[in-house]
Amino acid sequence: MVVRLFLSTFAYSICKFKMKQTNTKNNPPKVSVIIPVYNTEKYLQQAIESICQQTLYELEIIIIDDGSTDESPSILYQLAEQDYRIRVYRQNNQGLSITRNTGMEYATGQYIYFMDSDDWLETDALELCYQKCEAEQLDFVFFDAENFLEEIMENIPSVTYSHTKELEDKIYEGRNVLDIQIKKYQFTPSACLNFIRRSFLQKHGLKFYPHILHEDQLFTSLLYLQAQNVGLIKRNFFHRRMRPNSIMTSRFAWKNISSYLTVVHELNKFGQKQSYEIRETIHRFLSQMLDAAVWQAHALPLQHRIKLFIPCLTKYRKYVTLRTLAVLMMKRKK
Numbered sequence: 001m002v003v004r005l006f007l008s009t010f011a012y013s014i015c016k017f018k019m020k021q022t023n024t025k026n027n028p029p030k031v032s033v034i035i036p037v038y039n040t041e042k043y044l045q046q047a048i049e050s051i052c053q054q055t056l057y058e059l060e061i062i063i064i065d066d067g068s069t070d071e072s073p074s075i076l077y078q079l080a081e082q083d084y085r086i087r088v089y090r091q092n093n094q095g096l097s098i099t100r101n102t103g104m105e106y107a108t109g110q111y112i113y114f115m116d117s118d119d120w121l122e123t124d125a126l127e128l129c130y131q132k133c134e135a136e137q138l139d140f141v142f143f144d145a146e147n148f149l150e151e152i153m154e155n156i157p158s159v160t161y162s163h164t165k166e167l168e169d170k171i172y173e174g175r176n177v178l179d180i181q182i183k184k185y186q187f188t189p190s191a192c193l194n195f196i197r198r199s200f201l202q203k204h205g206l207k208f209y210p211h212i213l214h215e216d217q218l219f220t221s222l223l224y225l226q227a228q229n230v231g232l233i234k235r236n237f238f239h240r241r242m243r244p245n246s247i248m249t250s251r252f253a254w255k256n257i258s259s260y261l262t263v264v265h266e267l268n269k270f271g272q273k274q275s276y277e278i279r280e281t282i283h284r285f286l287s288q289m290l291d292a293a294v295w296q297a298h299a300l301p302l303q304h305r306i307k308l309f310i311p312c313l314t315k316y317r318k319y320v321t322l323r324t325l326a327v328l329m330m331k332r333k334k
Helices: 002-026 044-052 071-083 096-106 124-138 176-181 199-206 215-226 254-271 274-298 303-313 322-330
Strands: 033-038 058-066 086-091 111-114 140-149 194-197 231-244
Touching: 002 033, 033 044, 033 096, 033 124, 044 071, 058 071, 058 096, 086 096, 096 111, 111 124, 124 140, 124 194, 124 231, 140 215, 176 215, 176 231, 176 274, 194 199, 194 215, 215 231, 215 254, 215 274, 231 322, 254 274, 254 303, 274 322, 303 322
Parallel strands: 033 058, 033 111, 058 086, 140 231
Antiparallel strands: 111 194, 140 194
């Protein structure tokens, strides 16, 4: 009797699971999760399982391997065999921006979420974001995150991903909520903190700028500046791993500065056709971003500091303080 009951329950569970799979396969996905991968074999299992275990089941998980040279590809194919929602694509190494853009080309979901391959997401994150966006007809919803250390490290960048509680339970125009965050020094651009309506991205042709670092600075600021309805969920959905040799912890170099200057150029170009209010918000953002970047550049070789000093004194003077320029040229790296 007990055995029969067990077999009956087991058969029902299998039947229910197959019905869930069939129903999901016949319907378009609610969310496309895009995960670029490059040599992160050690972290893939945790990152992808945190997506596969989401309480929102109607997902497509688009993984683009950007020319990994470790065991990442074989791990990805093994994971794809275990969950039909996973689709794996491979390409020659082209960088994070192009890889994410490729993922967007494959996406068919109502919403898009960009996930990093060495981090993890709370299991109810996508469902709660989806529900909020649908209920309030948002262009995107953003949320908090927290960092965690893989090991004891020195010179860890001080980055926080927490937003003021007062921003929750309100719907904002994107520029207004961006302005609030900038003034409170709470704006930390990261694509992984935003759950975005795909039709909004398509309408504005919003993509990641190729071949630069700090692509999130440009993408996320443009996201806010063009959105009409934006909301916040005040929870640490995203967990960012701070590890050696990652983009977040790599040594500051000339490519960092070059990328920041590209962000300045592109945002100024965007602002030329925008309202005075939007141009003012862009100015506040660039003043914070570039001044902080130039301050960090004091550790660069002298020829690079001179190369940066001249355009900062002439072309970008309105974004950089005299104190920061003095630090750039006079402070010695310890």
